[in-house]
Amino acid sequence: MPVEFVKEKYNGAINTIEIGNGAKCVKIGGETTLPFLFEEGAMPNQPVIALEVLDTESPDQAIACGGRLLCVRLASIHPDNGNRPADEVIASLGLIFKKCGLPLIIVGCGDAEKDNEVLPKVSQAFKGENFLFGIATQNNYKTLAATCLADGHSIVAESPIDINIAKQLNILITDMGFDPARIVMHPTTTSLGYGMEYVYSIMERGRLAAFLGDKMLSMPFVLFVGQEVWKTKEAKDSIAQGVNWEIATAVSMLQAGGDLIIMRDPAAAKSVMKYIEMVMKK
Amino acid sequence: MALSGLDIYKLLPKTNCKECGFATCLAFAMALAQKKVSLDKCPKVTATAREALESASQPPIKLVTIGKGEDKLEIGNETVMYRHEQKFFHPAGIGCLVEDTLSDNELTARVAKINALTFERVGQKIGVSLICIKNSSGDKTKFVNAVKKVASGSNLNLALYSGNPEAVKESLTIIKDRRPLIICADKAKTDDLARLAKEFSAPLAITAASLDEAAELTDKVKKLGVDEIMIDLKTDDVSKRIQDFTFMRRLALKKNFRLLGYPVLAFTGSNTPDLELAEAVSYVAKYAGLVIVKNIEKEFIFPLLVVRQDIYQDPQKPVQVEPKIYEIGKVTKDSPVLVTTNFSITYFTVACEVESSKVPTYIICCDSEGMSVLTAWAAEKFTAEKIANLLKTSGITEMVGHRKIVIPGYVSVLSGKLEEVSGWKVAVGPREASGIPNYLRSYK
Numbered sequence: 001m002p003v004e005f006v007k008e009k010y011n012g013a014i015n016t017i018e019i020g021n022g023a024k025c026v027k028i029g030g031e032t033t034l035p036f037l038f039e040e041g042a043m044p045n046q047p048v049i050a051l052e053v054l055d056t057e058s059p060d061q062a063i064a065c066g067g068r069l070l071c072v073r074l075a076s077i078h079p080d081n082g083n084r085p086a087d088e089v090i091a092s093l094g095l096i097f098k099k100c101g102l103p104l105i106i107v108g109c110g111d112a113e114k115d116n117e118v119l120p121k122v123s124q125a126f127k128g129e130n131f132l133f134g135i136a137t138q139n140n141y142k143t144l145a146a147t148c149l150a151d152g153h154s155i156v157a158e159s160p161i162d163i164n165i166a167k168q169l170n171i172l173i174t175d176m177g178f179d180p181a182r183i184v185m186h187p188t189t190t191s192l193g194y195g196m197e198y199v200y201s202i203m204e205r206g207r208l209a210a211f212l213g214d215k216m217l218s219m220p221f222v223l224f225v226g227q228e229v230w231k232t233k234e235a236k237d238s239i240a241q242g243v244n245w246e247i248a249t250a251v252s253m254l255q256a257g258g259d260l261i262i263m264r265d266p267a268a269a270k271s272v273m274k275y276i277e278m279v280m281k282k
Numbered sequence: 283m284a285l286s287g288l289d290i291y292k293l294l295p296k297t298n299c300k301e302c303g304f305a306t307c308l309a310f311a312m313a314l315a316q317k318k319v320s321l322d323k324c325p326k327v328t329a330t331a332r333e334a335l336e337s338a339s340q341p342p343i344k345l346v347t348i349g350k351g352e353d354k355l356e357i358g359n360e361t362v363m364y365r366h367e368q369k370f371f372h373p374a375g376i377g378c379l380v381e382d383t384l385s386d387n388e389l390t391a392r393v394a395k396i397n398a399l400t401f402e403r404v405g406q407k408i409g410v411s412l413i414c415i416k417n418s419s420g421d422k423t424k425f426v427n428a429v430k431k432v433a434s435g436s437n438l439n440l441a442l443y444s445g446n447p448e449a450v451k452e453s454l455t456i457i458k459d460r461r462p463l464i465i466c467a468d469k470a471k472t473d474d475l476a477r478l479a480k481e482f483s484a485p486l487a488i489t490a491a492s493l494d495e496a497a498e499l500t501d502k503v504k505k506l507g508v509d510e511i512m513i514d515l516k517t518d519d520v521s522k523r524i525q526d527f528t529f530m531r532r533l534a535l536k537k538n539f540r541l542l543g544y545p546v547l548a549f550t551g552s553n554t555p556d557l558e559l560a561e562a563v564s565y566v567a568k569y570a571g572l573v574i575v576k577n578i579e580k581e582f583i584f585p586l587l588v589v590r591q592d593i594y595q596d597p598q599k600p601v602q603v604e605p606k607i608y609e610i611g612k613v614t615k616d617s618p619v620l621v622t623t624n625f626s627i628t629y630f631t632v633a634c635e636v637e638s639s640k641v642p643t644y645i646i647c648c649d650s651e652g653m654s655v656l657t658a659w660a661a662e663k664f665t666a667e668k669i670a671n672l673l674k675t676s677g678i679t680e681m682v683g684h685r686k687i688v689i690p691g692y693v694s695v696l697s698g699k700l701e702e703v704s705g706w707k708v709a710v711g712p713r714e715a716s717g718i719p720n721y722l723r724s725y726k
């Protein structure tokens with residue numbers, strides 16, 4: 001009995017974003033349908049897993065994992081955590097970049113004042129490398145957006161699990177002359193068991209709106225899964241459970257439409273990379 | 283899919299004969315759409331119209347019940363594609379595989395381990411729902427023995443996974459009062475197993491290689507008198523299966539396509555625990571009604587159960603704890619008093635950190651309608667006035683000798699106003715719950 005599929009016809013598509021230059025350039029986004037529905041639409045770029053390291057950590061383990069991008073979190077610039085000056089950070093980043101040869105995702109410490117002081121200098125030091133910088137929020141986006149615009153980088157725009165704020169921030173950033181196809185959305189990440197379902201549904205809603213043609217929600221999604229998972233009691237209680245917690249959170253986010261997943265544990269990251277290979281088999 | 287009043291009106295005789303008690307056929311149709319009246323009131327409705335209306339009033343995805351009593355597993359009867367449209371109603375079952383090739387000791391040990399897979403999380407009890415006994419030996423006696431042993435060793439719901447109708451029949455006679463799920467392992471035996479399902483009024487899962495075949499088999503099985511059917515799709519790869527699950531759900535919901543309007547059964551195929559977990563998580567997220575896994579380690583099952591808990595959480599109703607005073611540890615008149623919201627994730631995160639600090643502490647949960655601290659603050663559900671009122675009415679004034687309250691760091695802005703309206707001294711605690719142990723240990 002032949003069954004006829006009900007295929008959704010969407011007009012919109014997710015923007016494709018390039019991070020890095022030349023042979024090492026990584027593309028994310030470009031979907032024309034929900035995750036892994038290959039018979040309905042295209043998923044031209046497979047989701048990317050990037051390991052996260054702190055600027056003061058050795059990146060060796062993360063590099064060995066085989067990701068195509070590396071995320072460096074500038075934790076040490078926080079006033080309560082070393083208050084490291086920009087030139088030192090730039091030197092560390094230079095070494096990391098040389099060692100890994102991968103395009104970088106560079107994320108500030110979360111202290112708005114310090115980020116606004118350090119990130120522009122870092123951005124300038126890597127001018128033209130086409131990195132991804134974060135994190136712009138509704139209350140603090142101008143400095144980072146201006147500097148990324150000047151130095152040719154892409155930007156992470158974060159909203160607090162709120163589709164309207166996500167859209168609003170994308171509009172504010174593009175109003176500054178920023179190319180919408182250089183914005184990656186961070187819908188906020190929460191770990192499995194700590195409200196993950198809110199993020200899951202916000203992502204689905206955003207995606208459906210994008211497919212229906214909302215250009216200001218047509219940005220790929222990045223999720224910082226690692227840092228959220230390893231804060232939880234369940235991960236701290238047992239490493240084996242923590243690794244599984246990170247895998248389960250990452251896979252859920254991929255099923256909701258995640259394009260770029262930042263992870264902490266190398267074993268968990270490798271597993272999710274294998275999973276992506278498995279589900280991308282058409 | 284429910285029909286609108288106008289859809290129904292088109293199927294009615296449109297004679298306005300008033301015999302149904304309504305002035306017009308349209309009025310009757312509107313009442314029907316709201317399920318306020320039965321179609322039987324219309325004496326002139328045609329057989330075709332009746333069939334169309336009855337079929338439309340049935341749920342697009344059949345509800346299937348496995349087992350009996352309090353812990354029976356109910357799946358199906360879903361109405362939406364996405365959580366945010368309403369909610370997912372019947373949480374997917376997580377089942378564990380037990381093969382009949384195990385030795386007696388191995389089997390007993392495995393069943394005991396499966397029985398222990400229950401957990402308490404954010405105030406809810408979560409656990410695996412079923413044991414699936416697989417006839418891997420191909421031998422009838424071995425299968426029946428395994429079924430006996432599992433049934434006597436566990437109160438969990440059961441599934442019989444075999445292609446041997448005699449083995450299934452003998453097992454059913456032993457455990458018929460458990461209402462197990464029969465899973466057809468051999469397509470050629472579908473008819474025999476369907477007859478058994480009818481005889482023992484048990485649910486049946488058919489096994490198909492494609493959606494086309496699944497539709498053929500459910501049709502056939504239904505005609506043999508089986509009502510509660512599940513579909514196990516044996517397509518090769520995971521991505522194809524996830525796609526097919528999505529298409530099945532759409533066909534059932536949007537086209538009212540009955541032949542695929544049944545809950546999905548999915549076995550994991552991956553051979554390593556990490557990929558098996560990833561695969562199982564995908565099935566839970568994408569519409570499976572029952573997922574049967576091989577790995578039964580606690581650190582594997584627990585995150586999987588929490589994924590299910592998250593995905594099936596009602597988006598309109600955050601899980602809440604009762605707004606009241608909670609005592610953690612052996613509290614005294616001098617114990618610190620913390621205040622937070624009654625969103626269960628917030629409360630349990632705070633309570634867990636307080637516990638690990640080993641400092642006996644009172645936690646007062648303010649009724650924030652289940653919102654987290656910042657959200658509740660923004661929505662004015664967690665205000666200085668509300669907290670002050672709580673201090674006055676909760677009874678905390680009799681429980682402690684001091685008048686000092688700790689508020690979450692994220693709402694430090696409330697402190698001035700709160701001191702003013704409550705008369706209590708206000709201390710600002712850490713922003714994240716993870717800072718609580720350090721904070722409490724040095725708290726004066």
